[in-house]
Ligand SMILES: Nc1ncnc2c1ncn2[C@@H]1O[C@H](COP(=O)(O)OP(=O)(O)OP(=O)(O)O)[C@@H](O)[C@H]1O
């Protein structure tokens with residue numbers, strides 16, 4: 250009976266994931282957005298800073314983090330906020346699927362999307378021969394954790410608003426400061442002292458640090474600390490999202 | 501109680517700010533019956549369905565569905581129920597077939613079974629030709645039918661329908677009603693809301709009249725119709741509004757009762773046969789032409805109007 254139930258739940262989760270892939274993630278505009286966006290960021294960065302392409306490893310952590318952050322959060326605005334607006338979300342809430350699993354299913358696609366997004370700057374860097382002693386395990390752990398944490402951040406925003414444009418506005422409110430505050434392109438230590446506490450409160454700081462460590466071996470913290478802090482953020486954000494889903498969607 | 505298909509609701513209440521949407525509502529839907537929830541716009545029908553199906557949290561009250569207590573855990577009985585919401589909520593970017601398969605997946609149906617069932621339902625609903633078309637491109641009636649099919653994918657024991665035939669043409673509505681009767685014969689318990697009284701009369705065994713969040717009356721159609729048996733209603737279409745003449749009419753014909761319904765309409769009811777000629781003559785003397793007179797079958801509509809004071813034509817007004 251229990252096993253039967255688990256199988257049913259898994260089928261439902263997989264069904265939701267597949268549907269989102271089919272309906273959103275694999276749509277040409279989203280694919281091209283997912284590839285173009287990191288490309289443009291990367292190109293812009295080189296033009297703006299006038300750095301040598303050999304320096305790619307220096308900007309790669311920032312590029313990867315940005316691609317994931319923007320990829321995941323903008324997808325959630327569609328898969329969650331838009332579906333909710335169109336009432337399609339009620340169909341999901343009617344399914345005999347625990348809310349936690351439902352949330353995981355809805356975010357799973359965005360996490361995958363973000364992870365794939367991260368591959369774009371990575372492949373560019375690879376093509377430019379800019380990668381030497383990369384700690385691949387650390388790199389992929391970082392990519393995955395950043396994808397999860399920024400997805401939940403995006404979900405937290407998506408479940409706190411009613412309109413797609415609000416979701417976009419709110420996530421920009423978070424996203425753009427994070428570019429500067431989280432040590433993506435220059436160390437947190439270079440920030441004015443008053444802003445630094447803000448950096449420590451943002452999960453992306455630890456994700457970027459993990460990436461810096463894996464790619465350039467210049468992390469501030471040990472990877473264990475980064476990973477633990479990221480996990481903590483993930484659990485916290487997930488719990489907050491569930492609470493908001495309960496409170497706002499089943500009102 | 502493993503196979504129970506009944507619903508038991510006790511003292512269910514829900515408010516939105518100052519608005520008491522549902523007010524201490526209690527009712528029971530029996531195993532295998534079609535139960536109608538009848539009420540005008542804003543009566544609280546959708547709010548009640550939302551609470552029963554787990555889309556809204558009751559402020560207080562008890563809900564038991566299929567023998568499962570779900571006041572605290574609305575997810576507990578969701579595997580037993582199918583829901584047809586008042587608005588189409590399938591995915592416009594998926595085909596009809598994919599939409600159905602997706603709904604099957606949500607209930608944990610294996611892939612093979614999903615596809616077979618989806619094909620059967622598309623056939624049953626006359627949508628086989630549109631199976632591969634995007635849902636967003638369906639007509640209103642087709643959408644409605646697919647939404648009902650989607651609710652039936654996992655063969656629920658209890659089906660909730662929120663105004664299943666509103667906003668679609670007569671033929672589609674008739675088709676849907678036929679389908680509901682077939683489901684009823686197969687043993688499905690059906691809870692349906694409507695503000696079309698004639699629909700409730702045609703489909704339901706029992707109905708509840710809901711007005712402003714409160715149940716005014718629950719009974720079988722037979723019992724509800726009892727007091728109006730032997731009654732007769734004539735409706736006159738007039739050349740102008742007869743408001744000014746009402747008092748005179750009542751004096752002249754004391755055994756009849758008169759009311760003005762839709763503009764230019766006069767309804768006359770009595771507990772015996774109503775002779776037309778004297779009434780036409782009287783109205784003629786008042787300078788009112790009778791354009792048409794028709795005898796109306798006494799229906800649930802009349803019962804509703806008497807019980808609630810709400811005119812039937814106001815019930816049917818769309819939002
Ligand atoms: N989410 C909500 N927030 C605030 N008020 C609400 C909400 N949902 C319903 N109401 C109010 O509760 C009352 C009952 O609404 P409900 O939708 O249940 O009526 P209904 O009987 O389904 O009407 P209709 O025939 O128009 O569908 C109405 O006054 C409505 O304005």
Ligand SMILES: [Mg+2]
Nearest residue numbers: 545546586662
């Ligand atoms: Mg309604």
